[in-house]
Amino acid sequence: MQKRILVVDDDTMNLVRTKMILEKDYDVVLADSGMQALDKLKCENIDLVLLDIEMPKMNGMETFERMKDFAAGVPVIFLTASGLEDDVRSAIRLGAVNYLKKPFQPQELMKRVAQEFEKQ
Numbered sequence: 001m002q003k004r005i006l007v008v009d010d011d012t013m014n015l016v017r018t019k020m021i022l023e024k025d026y027d028v029v030l031a032d033s034g035m036q037a038l039d040k041l042k043c044e045n046i047d048l049v050l051l052d053i054e055m056p057k058m059n060g061m062e063t064f065e066r067m068k069d070f071a072a073g074v075p076v077i078f079l080t081a082s083g084l085e086d087d088v089r090s091a092i093r094l095g096a097v098n099y100l101k102k103p104f105q106p107q108e109l110m111k112r113v114a115q116e117f118e119k120q
Contacts, residue, residue: 002027003117004045008037008063009052009079014102018050021106022113034058034066041071048116050100050109053080053087064094075116079104 004027007018012032019028029044031037034055040046049067053060064076078091078099088099097119098112 003047004029005048005050005113006031006037006040006044006046007050008032008034008055008060009050010055011052014052014079018109021109025110026113034060034063037063038066041067041074046071046074047120048113049074049076050113051076051078051096052102053078053091061090061094064091064096068095075120077112077116 005022006029007015008031009015009018010032015030015032019030022028029040029046031040035058037049037051051060051063060078067074075097078096079102080087080099081102091099097116100109100112
């Protein structure tokens with residue numbers, strides 16, 4: 001059975017691009033906001049979350065904090081356009097398994113996702 005990845009990003013182009021990269025090997029679920037991501041995590045079986053940090057209303061850090069209430073075991077790889085060291089350190093301190101700076105190369109995304117699934 002294919003692993004399910006939830007991709008969370010407020011930018012539609014990023015969602016489409018990421019889905020195109022991953023859909024050959026994984027079942028990909030999309031969310032365009034933190035609230036939508038939390039709803040999907042409550043209703044669906046998700047194996048990994050790719051989570052954008054910079055989003056309006058509820059950013060990735062807040063979404064990640066709220067996830068811990070009911071989906072603490074789901075690994076999260078943060079996607080960040082900023083690449084700010086503070087963001088990255090905060091994400092790892094909060095328990096993210098990895099991060100990827102946008103724009104990323106397709107092979108780099110596939111490598112990080114595969115590495116995470118190898119740990120499981």
